Amino acid sequence: MLLLKFIRFLTGYVVFSARGGFPERFINLCRLKKINLWELKSSGSVIYACTDCREYKRIRHCARQSGMKIRIQKKCGLPFFLNRHRRRAGVLAGIFICVAVICILSTRIWSIEVTGNVDVPSEAIIGTFEKLGVRKGASGNRVDVAKAEIEALKELDELSWVNVNFEGSAAVIEVREREKVPDESDETPSEIVAARDGQIIVLRPFNGTQAQKIGNGVLKGDLLISGIEENKDLTVSFCRARGYVVACTERELECSVNKNFEAERKSAETTAYIIEFFGFEIPLGKTGEASYTEKTSLRINGVTLPLGFTKCLSVGKEKCTVNLESGQVKLLAALRFSETCAEEFRYLKVKSEKVSVNEKADGITVGGEFVCIENIGKEVPLEIEETE
Amino acid sequence: MRKRNCRKEKRTESFFESVGRSFDLPQEALSGYVHTEISGNKEVLVDGCQGVLEYGDCAIALNTGRLTVRICGCELTVVSMQNGQAIIRGIITGVEFCN
Numbered sequence: 001m002l003l004l005k006f007i008r009f010l011t012g013y014v015v016f017s018a019r020g021g022f023p024e025r026f027i028n029l030c031r032l033k034k035i036n037l038w039e040l041k042s043s044g045s046v047i048y049a050c051t052d053c054r055e056y057k058r059i060r061h062c063a064r065q066s067g068m069k070i071r072i073q074k075k076c077g078l079p080f081f082l083n084r085h086r087r088r089a090g091v092l093a094g095i096f097i098c099v100a101v102i103c104i105l106s107t108r109i110w111s112i113e114v115t116g117n118v119d120v121p122s123e124a125i126i127g128t129f130e131k132l133g134v135r136k137g138a139s140g141n142r143v144d145v146a147k148a149e150i151e152a153l154k155e156l157d158e159l160s161w162v163n164v165n166f167e168g169s170a171a172v173i174e175v176r177e178r179e180k181v182p183d184e185s186d187e188t189p190s191e192i193v194a195a196r197d198g199q200i201i202v203l204r205p206f207n208g209t210q211a212q213k214i215g216n217g218v219l220k221g222d223l224l225i226s227g228i229e230e231n232k233d234l235t236v237s238f239c240r241a242r243g244y245v246v247a248c249t250e251r252e253l254e255c256s257v258n259k260n261f262e263a264e265r266k267s268a269e270t271t272a273y274i275i276e277f278f279g280f281e282i283p284l285g286k287t288g289e290a291s292y293t294e295k296t297s298l299r300i301n302g303v304t305l306p307l308g309f310t311k312c313l314s315v316g317k318e319k320c321t322v323n324l325e326s327g328q329v330k331l332l333a334a335l336r337f338s339e340t341c342a343e344e345f346r347y348l349k350v351k352s353e354k355v356s357v358n359e360k361a362d363g364i365t366v367g368g369e370f371v372c373i374e375n376i377g378k379e380v381p382l383e384i385e386e387t388e
Numbered sequence: 389m390r391k392r393n394c395r396k397e398k399r400t401e402s403f404f405e406s407v408g409r410s411f412d413l414p415q416e417a418l419s420g421y422v423h424t425e426i427s428g429n430k431e432v433l434v435d436g437c438q439g440v441l442e443y444g445d446c447a448i449a450l451n452t453g454r455l456t457v458r459i460c461g462c463e464l465t466v467v468s469m470q471n472g473q474a475i476i477r478g479i480i481t482g483v484e485f486c487n
Contacts, residue, residue: 023443031439031469040466042445 012053012077015039019046021067029062048073053080108278109138110169111297111304117175120158125173128152129164134173136306137278140166170304188381189238192225194218195378198247208241218247218376227382238382245377248351251370253344255337258363259324267316274310287312329364330357337366348374422452429480432459437474450474458484 018026023042030037035058040049051059053075063070085091112134114122129135132148145164152162161176191208199217203210209226212218227241272285276295290312297308324332337355355368408414414423423435434450434457441456442449448466449458464478 024440027440027443027466027469036470037466038468040469042443042464044445047443 008052009077012075012079013050014053014056014072015048015050015074015076016056016059016070016072017046017048018063018068018070020069021063023047023066023068026062026066026068029065030059033058033062035059035062053077105306106169107139107141108169108306109134109136109140109143109166109171110278110306112136112171112173113304114173114175116177118177120156120175120177125152125156125159125175128155129171129173134164134171135279137280140169140171168303169306187240189227189240189384190379190381191223191227191241192243192245192377192379194220194222194224194245194247195376196220196247196249196374198249198374198376200224200245200247201373202244202246204245205241205243207239208243212245224377238384241379241382243377244375246373247376249372249374249376251344251372252367253337253340253370254365254367255333255340256363256365257324257329257333257336259326259329260362261322263320263322264317265320267318269316270314272312272314274312276308276310278306281310288314291315333357333364333366337368341368345370345372348372422455422457424457424483426480426483429461430477432476432480432483434474434476435472437469437472448476454487456486458486460484 026047027037027040035051035055037049037051040047042048056072059070082092112126112129114125117125129148129152132151133143134145134148149162149164153159156162158178159175160178163174165172165174197217197219200212200214203212203214203224205225209229211223211226218224224245225241225243227239229237229239231237270286270288272283272287272290274287275282275284276297292313292315294311294313295308296311298305349372351371351373353368353370355366358365358367422437425433425435427433434452436452437450437457438453439451440448441451442458445464446462447458447460448464449456459476459480460482461478461480464476464480467475467477469475
């Protein structure tokens with residue numbers, strides 16, 4: 001019914017009234033002459049009906065025969081609309097441009113999304129596909145998707161599978177990353193030595209010969225697990241030493257902050273915008289070298305539109321001398337010391353610590369002595385000299 | 389003479405009806421009856437309409453050959469009348485069949 005209404009709108013139709021005479025005869029005559037009437041209503045002695053604009057001329061004869069007087073009530077449909085606005089060139093041009101824009105834009109790629117990636121950044125994947133033709137504004141029909149997929153796989157070694165799907169005007173790139181398999185085949189002879197001074201607490205050799213005992217004190221570079229294995233027939237064979245050696249070590253950290261120091265101060269902040277449409281960038285104002293950029297794409301009902309803008313923030317810096325008060329220096333020193341500790345002790349356990357604060361005339365020094373438990377084993381290749 | 393014709397017509401009617409019934413065919417397929425569909429009290433579809441006998445605010449009478457179908461109600465609208473099929477919409481209060 002909706003389709004029928006749409007077709008009637010496209011072809012145009014007339015709503016007319018007929019009064020006087022014999023409505024039954026009028027309807028029967030129209031039926032005999034195969035004039036299509038619909039929405040036939042009676043109101044008192046007047047009937048209202050709709051018919052096609054071409055057939056309205058033929059209706060007059062039927063009305064005359066049945067003694068009815070007909071009058072047009074309303075002209076509906078596209079032909080009448082266009083005729084009414086034929087002198088308004090702007091409206092017609094607007095309609096034409098609107099239709100043309102819809103036709104053109106519907107075939108273009110509006111946005112590119114990447115799914116399934118964990119380690120490989122989306123920007124790298126999109127950048128590779130843009131080189132291969134899958135970019136914003138490109139015609140979706142002209143893109144050789146199969147070729148682009150193969151070429152992208154060649155360029156991006158980290159990916160094991162890639163597929164490009166078009167969902168409306170959005171190109172969705174589905175990827176699967178290659179699983180990293182540890183290289184077990186490398187059996188180059190090596191040994192494990194101490195990376196730091198310490199006292200061994202745990203010693204677990206998986207491969208190779210144990211060179212130290214639990215409780216031994218070792219210096220940096222001392223052999224912990226040897227890559228030389230002695231066979232039963234007193235010959236030796238070389239292997240890759242594996243295992244871990246946990247030792248109790250000592251570390252010292254120090255952090256100094258001066259009361260007066262040179263720093264950079266934010267002077268002026270300028271914001272500029274760039275409008276992006278199908279990959280074309282239209283800068284609004286001077287963008288220069290932006291220290292911070294933020295891209296935003298317009299989204300309506302979850303659909304990314306090809307229109308967006310980039311906010312470029314440029315921050316000017318000037319050198320200045322900072323003079324801190326005693327409390328501020330302490331706070332800054334504590335902050336820097338805690339940051340250094342967090343970075344240093346990320347992969348080890350601190351058994352005990354002793355922190356000291358030393359105030360001077362020009363600043364403050366925070367120092368700490370730590371007893372840690374850590375893996376001190378470090379694999380180094382075994383140097384073998386062949387002798388005749 | 390007229391009586392004989394009537395009898396003859398009755399006999400042919402019963403013959404087509406009996407054939408239709410024995411083959412489980414719809415009654416209107418062979419006997420020439422009108423096919424009428426009524427949807428609630430809102431719409432009536434009459435298939436086999438041959439013309440309009442009465443057209444007014446409260447009643448529309450349709451000629452279907454052997455029968456006259458009279459649809460009574462208010463706000464009656466003939467939505468379409470094409471290929472012998474008439475669809476009448478409105479608030480229908482009654483459908484009468486007359487010979």
